[in-house]
Amino acid sequence: MSTTTSTQWQLIARPTGEPTRDNVSPVQVELPELTTGEVRVRNTFLSVDPYMRGRMNEGRSYVAPYALNETMGGAAVGEVIESNAESLSVGTLVQHQLGWRDISQGPADQFTALPNVPGVSPSLFLSVLGITGITAWTGLTQIAELKHGDTVFVSGAAGGVGTMVGQIARLLGASRVVGSAGTAEKVELLTSKYGYDAAFNYRDGDVAGQLRKAAPDGIDVYFDNVGGEHLSAALGAFNDGGRAAICGAISLYNATADTGIQNSSNIVTRGLTLKGFTMPSYFHLAPQFAEAMRGWLSDGKIAYDETITDGIDNAFDAFTGMMNGANVGKAIVRL
Template structure:
């Protein structure tokens, strides 16, 4: 059995290029006791993967050079030596960036078959993007009824979920930023945002002021940089920020130059960064809530699907440059 895999060949400086990765074919060994072999059907590409290409301390280990990169994936068991994961079982795991994954059974989790739901949604609405949005709002920013919520990167996988969940949790006004006029229109027409603006038009602080003239109470940050500075300037007293990502800085080599930081003190603000590794114990609670919302037709979603393992790195670069609407996935 041959597994086509993407390996990290060198660590990028700035934006990754095709010279930093290599697609290789690896002959897999025979299964030993306790092993499972999975044919992947969907792979996830996510912003955090850029950080794993660097060397140094982070919340997740960096990718090793000349080895397969990892990431979330779903697939079907095609060979198994364990009774708990028989052939045909739908599973989720972290051995992405390849078409065939093989490992001890403990690295795979069986997934339920949800009628009418594509397995790819376990990488988005029912998976990491959905639970990240829900956790940031409920556990970090503690959104409450009547809040005005601002979301940066609002048309991405997490952002499209944040706006809807904030509304379902009682927010009175939800505003967002995105990178094109088409995405801005989608936020207000499909995802329940009251107002949105195109950050590429400049003056992010001014556009935020126009979208939220009475200030903001909650900021869900996927972008960092200028967006964080604008949010710090727009916060009402007691504002809370869930710092989820800083995609505008991932390829940067310099500092972020955050402004308005004095408001953290004078307005009694709370800013807290988070990663999902510390909150996965909430997964059963989230799954129950989100499946209910999905069943009731209260959640809209988009997927930007790229076909083929050969195009996985292209899908990653597109996601990093804002080419996706909703969750970016690779379909095999």
């Protein structure tokens, strides 16, 4: 087999506040010959996601922190280009967690063969058919236990997860869906494309006041991607028995000091339920989710956007852009 060089992004210093190029470095890694049971994959799409910011810190989380001077990981899809494993042949489309590089290599059991879904780009296995779709579905069905007729509020509604939450909530019977986003263009897109009944720009300030106008009868479900002021506003807007699916807190990921949450007494007086979740505990539900989502897709009931950045050399810029709200829908690197 020929010698192959892979371009890979490594964490070289842990960031304080917003990550910069001083924290990471692209390196050239010469891959060894395949051993028995291994495959080599040319990645076609890489995912950049908010949780990766937490992995740049040192300390306890639901996934291990990135090690310094080692290649970072993340979701990716690609094609097997060399194989020394009976289970995966050359040409097989696979999904895996060896992202942040253009060529991945490892034991075959680290790679999952993907089905051929006619008319579907492989990138959708990183979004609608992948982690963003199943996260939205899980948060609504398993965590918030969405009920027919609920009013749902979604923060970070124009992101990869948020755009899915709004649509799935409507498909599952929500009576009203309200979202927040960071630009006027995103707000318009939420109501014109993604099925939101109302949306507002949180950069205009007074999130609580804007939420009251958008949901004058209160909210029953809050899907939280942002935390901070948005969580405080939701706690103030909840009806009795409200449920929150706490998925993320992107407003705090680069913060050097935590901020207080207001309206927390309502958790008691209104009988609220707030539950955080991460997907590793729910991946056993993937077949159930896939059946539902493929049906909605084939029926034309799901809209989606992808913000594509081209080239492995631009992967870090795609990540920081996503963290600063530059994306609509899923942020993806195309190789």
